[in-house]
Amino acid sequence: EAGVAQSPRYKIIEKRQSVAFWCNPISGHATLYWYQQILGQGPKLLIQFQNNGVVDDSQLPKDRFSAERLKGVDSTLKIQPAKLEDSAVYLCASSRHLSSGNTIYFGEGSWLTVV
């Protein structure tokens, strides 16, 4: 079974530029998550999708971050404009369905450096 795929793996941008990350979850997984992990900290949930609907985006900085999951499969996370403090690893994760919400499988992450 293929794991969670993310791209790009690494990105360096200047502040105020924009960036987009793509995620393809494990086949058949209805729930998709985007987490932000700043160096030396644990992952923090940004947004959770159930199919193509948003379940939780309470910690998403909506003035600069947006995410979508069209057709309930792939997802894109966008940051515009980027700030220095957005430098982090952006982890996409998926789980099979509601009742297995804690069995989450993570991708390898997209590493963002804002300079």
Place this chain on the structure above:
Amino acid sequence: QKEVEQDPGPLSVPEGAIVSLNCTYSNSAFQYFMWYRQYSRKGPELLMYTYSSGNKEDGRFTAQVDKSSKYISLFIRDSQPSDSATYLCAMSPNTGANSKLTFGKGITLSVRP
């Protein structure tokens, strides 16, 4: 006070040592407790998963939960160099659609050959 506190690291032990990793938490609603292992430049992978208080063993790994003390532990027996990684505790109040995981900061473990 953060919801989840994890012992600061890093931690370095010789091969074969018993390792104890600990987290404390303040939210009494947490019911599900997990340990994730994260290798360098990789995403976290689920190592152990427990519900409520008690112990759970899987090979060389034992997860322990003491809800009365709001304290969880992960024990690694006969530690191996391949166990060198960052270990993150995580917890949530339920297993449904809104089961937002709260992670600790992680502790980096190095097992010396």
